[in-house]
Amino acid sequence: MLPEPDPTVCQSLTADLRDAGYTAEALRDAWGAAADDAIARGLRSPASRALSDRGDALAVLGRLLVLGMPQPAAAVDRALVRTGASGLVRLGLAAAEGGAVRPLAVVRPQSYADATGSGQWWVASDLDEAALGGPLPEDHVLGVGGASLTLAGLQLPTPAATGLDIGAGCGIQALRARAHVGHVVATDISPRALAFTRLNALLNGVDGIEVRRGSLFEPVAGGTFDRIVSNPPFVITPRAVGVPAYEYRDGGMVGDDLVAAFVTGVGAHLAPGGVAQLLGNWETRDGRAGLERVREWVEASPVPLDAWVVERERLDPLSYAELWVRDGGTLPGTPGFARLVDAWLDDFGARGVSEIGFGYLLLRRPADGAPTLSRYEILHTAFAGDNLGAHLAAALVAHDRLAGLDDAGLAASVLTVAPDVTEARHHLPGAEDPTVIELRQGGGFGRALSVDPGLAALVGACDGDLPVGALADAIAELLGVDAAALRADLLPRVRELVFTGFLALA
Numbered sequence: 001m002l003p004e005p006d007p008t009v010c011q012s013l014t015a016d017l018r019d020a021g022y023t024a025e026a027l028r029d030a031w032g033a034a035a036d037d038a039i040a041r042g043l044r045s046p047a048s049r050a051l052s053d054r055g056d057a058l059a060v061l062g063r064l065l066v067l068g069m070p071q072p073a074a075a076v077d078r079a080l081v082r083t084g085a086s087g088l089v090r091l092g093l094a095a096a097e098g099g100a101v102r103p104l105a106v107v108r109p110q111s112y113a114d115a116t117g118s119g120q121w122w123v124a125s126d127l128d129e130a131a132l133g134g135p136l137p138e139d140h141v142l143g144v145g146g147a148s149l150t151l152a153g154l155q156l157p158t159p160a161a162t163g164l165d166i167g168a169g170c171g172i173q174a175l176r177a178r179a180h181v182g183h184v185v186a187t188d189i190s191p192r193a194l195a196f197t198r199l200n201a202l203l204n205g206v207d208g209i210e211v212r213r214g215s216l217f218e219p220v221a222g223g224t225f226d227r228i229v230s231n232p233p234f235v236i237t238p239r240a241v242g243v244p245a246y247e248y249r250d251g252g253m254v255g256d257d258l259v260a261a262f263v264t265g266v267g268a269h270l271a272p273g274g275v276a277q278l279l280g281n282w283e284t285r286d287g288r289a290g291l292e293r294v295r296e297w298v299e300a301s302p303v304p305l306d307a308w309v310v311e312r313e314r315l316d317p318l319s320y321a322e323l324w325v326r327d328g329g330t331l332p333g334t335p336g337f338a339r340l341v342d343a344w345l346d347d348f349g350a351r352g353v354s355e356i357g358f359g360y361l362l363l364r365r366p367a368d369g370a371p372t373l374s375r376y377e378i379l380h381t382a383f384a385g386d387n388l389g390a391h392l393a394a395a396l397v398a399h400d401r402l403a404g405l406d407d408a409g410l411a412a413s414v415l416t417v418a419p420d421v422t423e424a425r426h427h428l429p430g431a432e433d434p435t436v437i438e439l440r441q442g443g444g445f446g447r448a449l450s451v452d453p454g455l456a457a458l459v460g461a462c463d464g465d466l467p468v469g470a471l472a473d474a475i476a477e478l479l480g481v482d483a484a485a486l487r488a489d490l491l492p493r494v495r496e497l498v499f500t501g502f503l504a505l506a
């Protein structure tokens with residue numbers, strides 16, 4: 001168990017890490033990009049070889065706090081002038097063994113950037129696979145991974161008074177939320193995770209995070225929040241003897257029941273206008289599509305909810321099983337691998353599961369109680385955006401404005417085309433008119449869509465000058481078609497383009 005973190009020692013450590021230039025970029029430069037990527041795959045020797053016998057502070061801290069390698073106490077004292085090896089021991093991050101310091105946790109630098117700026121965190125968590133050199137214990141507290149960063153980037157970057165982070169782990173979502181949210185309650189079933197959350201808040205000088213222990217909504221019974229964020233333990237895991245139940249990824253329920261319980265229960269903890277954002281998995285069972293099942297969970301909420309659910313990926317049961325067996329540190333070719341994969345296949349087979357979807361959920365308790373947003377979509381394409389939060393926030397604002405506009409109101413509105421939109425025209429060789437016109441978005445979800453000449457002309461003419469209706473009428477005349485029919489055809493598609501960020505209401 002980690003001791004209660006001493007704020008003074010945390011402050012010393014922060015100052016020492018800053019003085020040592022202990023940043024993600026500096027470490028990546030020190031051991032090289034390939035070795036840096038290998039650490040994420042659980043392999044630390046390339047990084048340690050690259051550091052060779054370097055004895056400077058960055059190298060000593062990189063070995064100790066990222067790679068999990070014991071270092072001479074004297075070298076640690078020199079690298080952490082204020083904190084010293086004894087300070088790390090007091091924080092529970094290391095143990096003193098003779099003249100050496102043995103790490104008990106990692107403290108990884110994490111750079112971040114969003115629409116409001118960039119910065120650097122130091123995030124302590126349990127020794128990872130690279131440091132342990134083998135499978136993780138079941139009570140492992142996860143550091144910042146790909147899913148953590150995805151959700152951190154999805155968080156709405158708009159101000160709110162109160163927030164809740166369920167399954168806080170090392171506290172990364174709570175830290176991120178505090179950039180925009182006044183006070184955040186961070187919960188977890190793991191007391192060790194909550195100790196890391198407290199430590200990381202202190203290390204990063206972030207106040208206003210209160211930790212509470214308990215499962216799902218138990219620690220906040222009767223409470224409501226403006227923002228709820230969760231990277232929940234959504235990994236579907238067979239409830240069978242001999243299958244490890246990792247606290248950090250498995251909520252102990254059957255199939256996707258934990259995500260269902262979250263979706264159906266979260267509305268009662270949202271203040272009017274409040275938004276919940278989470279990651280999740282959903283099963284396609286007996287031919288019933290995963291996203292349809294998510295819709296049922298949303299509709300089962302006693303508090304009616306707006307919903308925007310994006311499926312980003314879908315795996316067949318075998319690929320899913322292999323992914324998560326490997327993630328737990330049991331590798332193909334080792335004795336347990338086939339047995340564990342079989343357990344997963346038996347489990348999926350028992351429920352008639354043919355596919356497993358992964359994606360993002362945004363649920364909102366409408367301020368006036370009546371939902372207007374119900375969007376369940378499949379977006380399996382790759383896109384560049386790491387920081388989708390601003391895009392989601394803009395889409396919600398656009399949705400609310402559109403909801404208040406009937407077609408006449410929309411026709412009277414002035415629109416501008418977003419600066420990240422490009423148009424590509426594809427012609428059959430020698431043909432004058434294009435066969436395909438494609439609009440593509442550089443930011444947001446990087447959507448691409450084929451449009452007809454009428455819509456392409458409309459989008460091209462949206463320069464913030466004339467209202468949509470006048471533009472549609474002029475295009476009808478140019479194309480020699482009925483103006484009313486063209487408006488009726490274009491306006492619903494204009495709504496979609498405004499919501500998805502191709503067009504903006506002036």
Ligand SMILES: C[S@@+](CC[C@H](N)C(=O)[O-])C[C@H]1O[C@@H](n2cnc3c(N)ncnc32)[C@H](O)[C@@H]1O
Pocket residue numbers: 141142143144145147148151166167168169170171172173187188189190193214215216230231232233234247248249250251
């Ligand atoms: C995938 S980790 C997410 C950690 C961190 N929030 C992040 O984004 O990286 C899930 C966390 O949920 C916690 N957890 C597991 N079961 C839980 C439950 N029933 N209620 C609340 N938290 C739970 C685990 O201890 C773990 O810290």
